[in-house]
Amino acid sequence: MNTPPLSGGTAGPAALRPLLTTVLDALHDGAVARGGPLPAGGPEHTAARVREAVHPVLPRTGTGAEEALRTLVHTVAEGAADPADPLCAAHLHCPPLALATAADLAASALNPSMDSWDQAPAASALEALVTSALATEVYPGHPAPDALLTTGGTESNQIALLLARERHGPVQVVCGANAHHSLRRAAWLLGLPEPVAVPAPSGTMDLAALDAALTDLHPPLLVVATAGTTDTGQIDPIPEIADLCDTHGAELHIDAAYGGPLLFSATHRPKLTGIDRAHSVTLDLHKLGWQPAAAGVVAVADPTRLDALHHTADYLNADDDTEAGLPDLLGRSLRTTRRPDVLKIAVTLRALGRDGLAHLVDRTCALAAELAQLTTEHPHFELYEPPTISTVLLRPTDADDTTLATLRRTLLDQGRAVLGRARTADGRLWLKATLLNPHATTDDLHTLLKLLEGSTPR
Numbered sequence: 001m002n003t004p005p006l007s008g009g010t011a012g013p014a015a016l017r018p019l020l021t022t023v024l025d026a027l028h029d030g031a032v033a034r035g036g037p038l039p040a041g042g043p044e045h046t047a048a049r050v051r052e053a054v055h056p057v058l059p060r061t062g063t064g065a066e067e068a069l070r071t072l073v074h075t076v077a078e079g080a081a082d083p084a085d086p087l088c089a090a091h092l093h094c095p096p097l098a099l100a101t102a103a104d105l106a107a108s109a110l111n112p113s114m115d116s117w118d119q120a121p122a123a124s125a126l127e128a129l130v131t132s133a134l135a136t137e138v139y140p141g142h143p144a145p146d147a148l149l150t151t152g153g154t155e156s157n158q159i160a161l162l163l164a165r166e167r168h169g170p171v172q173v174v175c176g177a178n179a180h181h182s183l184r185r186a187a188w189l190l191g192l193p194e195p196v197a198v199p200a201p202s203g204t205m206d207l208a209a210l211d212a213a214l215t216d217l218h219p220p221l222l223v224v225a226t227a228g229t230t231d232t233g234q235i236d237p238i239p240e241i242a243d244l245c246d247t248h249g250a251e252l253h254i255d256a257a258y259g260g261p262l263l264f265s266a267t268h269r270p271k272l273t274g275i276d277r278a279h280s281v282t283l284d285l286h287k288l289g290w291q292p293a294a295a296g297v298v299a300v301a302d303p304t305r306l307d308a309l310h311h312t313a314d315y316l317n318a319d320d321d322t323e324a325g326l327p328d329l330l331g332r333s334l335r336t337t338r339r340p341d342v343l344k345i346a347v348t349l350r351a352l353g354r355d356g357l358a359h360l361v362d363r364t365c366a367l368a369a370e371l372a373q374l375t376t377e378h379p380h381f382e383l384y385e386p387p388t389i390s391t392v393l394l395r396p397t398d399a400d401d402t403t404l405a406t407l408r409r410t411l412l413d414q415g416r417a418v419l420g421r422a423r424t425a426d427g428r429l430w431l432k433a434t435l436l437n438p439h440a441t442t443d444d445l446h447t448l449l450k451l452l453e454g455s456t457p458r
Contacts, residue, residue: 004065007109016109022069030077037088039079040415046079081418086437086444087451090420092230092258092284094436096292103347104292107340114338116316117327123340124327130346134283135299137263139276146303148332149341150296153257154182156282159298159309159334160253161186161222163280166308168220168251174198174213175224176205176236177425180255183224195224201425203234203385205241214248221250227272228258228288231422231432232384233391235259239274252277257284257296259389264357268365271388276301285345288390288436290360295341306331363438364390371433371445380453384430393422393430396456401429407455417451 005015039046053075062068082088084095096104112120114127127149135145150156157180164171173195175183187195196217198209205225214221223245225236238254245252254275260283262268263275275281279302285295300306310331312319317328330336352360368390375383375394384393395404404421408431411417420432433448 008111012109019065019069020105022066023073026070026073027077030074030080031082033074033078034080034082034415036415037085037418038081038412038415040413042413050075050079084437084439085418086440087416087448088418089433089435089437089448090418092287092434092436094287094290095439096286097290097348099351100291100344100348103344107343110340112340114333114340115329115336117329120329120340123342124329126346127332127340127342128327130342130349131297133349134297134345138260138281138283138299139301141276142301144303145299145301146306147297147299148306149338149345150298150333151294151335152286152296153180153255153282153284154185155334156257156284156296156298157182157224157253157255158186158189160224160280160282161190161192162334163300163305163308164220164222164251164253165190165192167305168222171220171222171251172196172217173222173224174210174217174250176200176210176226178203178205178229178231178234178236179224179226180230180257183255199425203229203232203425205236207237207240207244210241211244211248214244214250219249221248222253223250224253224255225278227254227256227260227262227275228389230258231391232393232424233258233387233389233434235271235388238272238277242274242277251279253280253282254278255282257282258287260297261285261288261357261361262389264354265361265365266358267362268389279305285348288361288364289345289348289357290436290438291341291344291348294339295345309334360438364435367438367440367445368392368433368435370442371435371448374445374449378449378453380456381449384424390435392433392435393424394433394452395428395430396452399456403456404429404431407431407452410455411451416455417448 006012007016053071083093112123114120117124131147135147139145170192172193173187175195177197178200183195196213198213199206225238225241227235242252262272281299283297285291286293317330322328368387371392372383372386375381380397381394382397408419408421420434422430422432
């Protein structure tokens with residue numbers, strides 16, 4: 001039996017080239033077979049098709065690389081929820097840029113592990129430069145801010161809480177009722193008290209309620225503000241929250257997993273005024289940054305805060321190696337083995353530059369504003385409120401919550417549109433369109449509204 005070729009070394013590219021042709025053809029054919037943003041037929045239909053394609057999962061005699069790639073890639077593509085389809089707009093799940101995906105292929109082929117310098121010499125140097133640059137975007141007036149790459153907002157928020165705990169002891173987390181669920185989970189994992197949830201009746205944290213909570217609670221305190229909520233995309237009043245933190249001696253973390261990339265846009269950056277007053281900030285470039293997952297970031301104003309993550313394993317960062325000049329990477333993550341996610345980010349930053357990234361952000365936000373306007377003008381729909389970023393909440397006029405939920409599931413089952421759902425502070429259920437595709441058009445927005453109108457019971 002022949003030993004399959006590897007992806008690295010000088011022979012790797014030649015081995016990959018014909019396989020990539022097979023993969024690309026299968027991706028294309030799978031998308032054509034799907035014919036829309038989601039496979040029709042619902043979960044059971046999709047699961048049955050997958051079972052048929054992979055049976056048996058582990059054959060005694062393999063089918064060969066070409067057949068396995070063609071069959072399984074086609075099956076997964078045909079059964080995918082494709083965020084590149086303009087009618088796939090349910091979640092903060094972006095369509096990745098082709099150039100970032102190509103860079104991610106190179107990262108997979110080289111397969112550096114970012115836990116010791118001798119496994120990732122160039123990638124570790126690149127990561128140090130890129131994380132410094134991203135941290136400077138968040139903290140432009142600070143002398144030496146730093147950032148870590150993470151798997152996403154959940155891990156970034158967990159690290160932020162961990163750093164606060166290591167600095168102050170068992171901190172009491174205070175967040176809005178609009179905050180991401182990962183904060184509660186992080187507090188649980190870290191043995192911290194249950195976070196205190198401050199009301200957010202308008203979708204953003206109520207300042208008077210925050211002031212009262214900070215007055216009543218005992219330090220140490222960590223306030224977590226949100227810049228881009230999951231349900232509505234709203235941004236908490238950052239400068240006022242920072243003022244209250246100063247008054248009460250509380251630390252501030254800002255979860256800007258969604259809204260953070262607004263920093264690239266001169267038009268939208270003012271929405272994040274005051275973000276540099278936070279002690280730590282979460283960003284996700286696999287949301288409004290068009291990167292393949294994962295591409296999370298946690299930035300800190302003071303790099304010495306990251307010292308709490310220092311960890312020693314003699315086979316990875318022995319003291320004498322570190323003293324001899326080999327970079328110590330274990331303190332750069334809670335994980336040991338981790339991919340060089342920095343490569344796709346670095347390629348994107350270099351290829352597009354600030355202007356190119358700003359164009360994508362501005363274009364996407366403009367599409368959301370346009371959808372909101374079309375909804376307002378439509379006689380059969382109502383709008384929750386103008387979008388802050390790129391999330392639009394809408395619902396058929398006079399439809400009850402049961403009708404709304406059924407409408408959403410019907411479109412999913414038919415494979416015609418993928419919309420999310422959000423329940424606002426007033427208790428009402430809304431359809432959620434999270435627009436992250438900068439290639440979407442006005443015609444696509446009209447198509448979405450016509451589809452919703454035609455599917456709504458009268």
